[in-house]
Amino acid sequence: MPFALGARAAARGYGLVVFDQAGSTNIEALASARQGARAPCWFVTTEQTAGRGRRQRPWVAPRGNLASSVLEVLNVAPVVAATLGFAACLAIENALRQVSREAVLRSGGSSALDFAVKWPNDVLAGGRKIVGMLLEAEQVAGGLAVVAGIGTNVVAAPTDTPTPAVSLRDLGVEVSAEDLFSALSESWVEYFGIWNEGRGFADIRRLWLERAAGLGQPVAIRSGHAIIEGIFDTIDEQGCMLVRTAEGRLEPITAGDVHFGSVASKGAV
Structure with missing residues (x-):
């Protein structure tokens, strides 16, 4: 079956560029914006060889996984565009719940899989990472080109990630x-x-918090050489994680590697 947009996406005028293989769908999307593309468009492949995650970590998608990037050219400030990442996480988490539920029903099962969003831009399945996302933005003539890159482990998961990873196939889907x-x-x-x-x-913040992993639980965030520990309290109106420290202070976190539970108690090592 070839890649195809859903009916509502096609009706809204989204374009679709499909690669048999791509280095990075984010790079392709940004290149398209630099060349003058202004209409919203998806760039997708089942095999990505040079993708990037946060902190320039490699994100390679072996054939059968989904590497997807959506380009939107917007008239918003970069600080506002940064909050689009939360909507992207909700979108892929919702899609995963839908297709996994349908697959379970086809197989004669009845139990739904447990998906959750993890700050700032991951989706977990049973506590293991199944989606990684990278939001990038660049000023172009006519607005801000914003690209949400969404990589999903469909048939295989990497084994060398800071957070244990899993694929839909590993989960029997x-x-x-x-x-x-x-x-x-x-x-x-x-x-x-x-x-x-x-x-x-x-509204996105409310929906995200309803699906958030680790909310109200011990958390440790490594940012550079610093480690901040406390309780994951909420996210604020800009999308920063708020951690309540042992002293009762709410500490805003703008970036970092997040570890929950027993890992947090060990100082995020």
């Missing part, structure tokens, strides 16, 4: 990257609409 993408493109229309160029971030 047999779906194709193409089917997942169709669901994602539909879900993106919904959550991008709720986000509404940042004006709807209060």
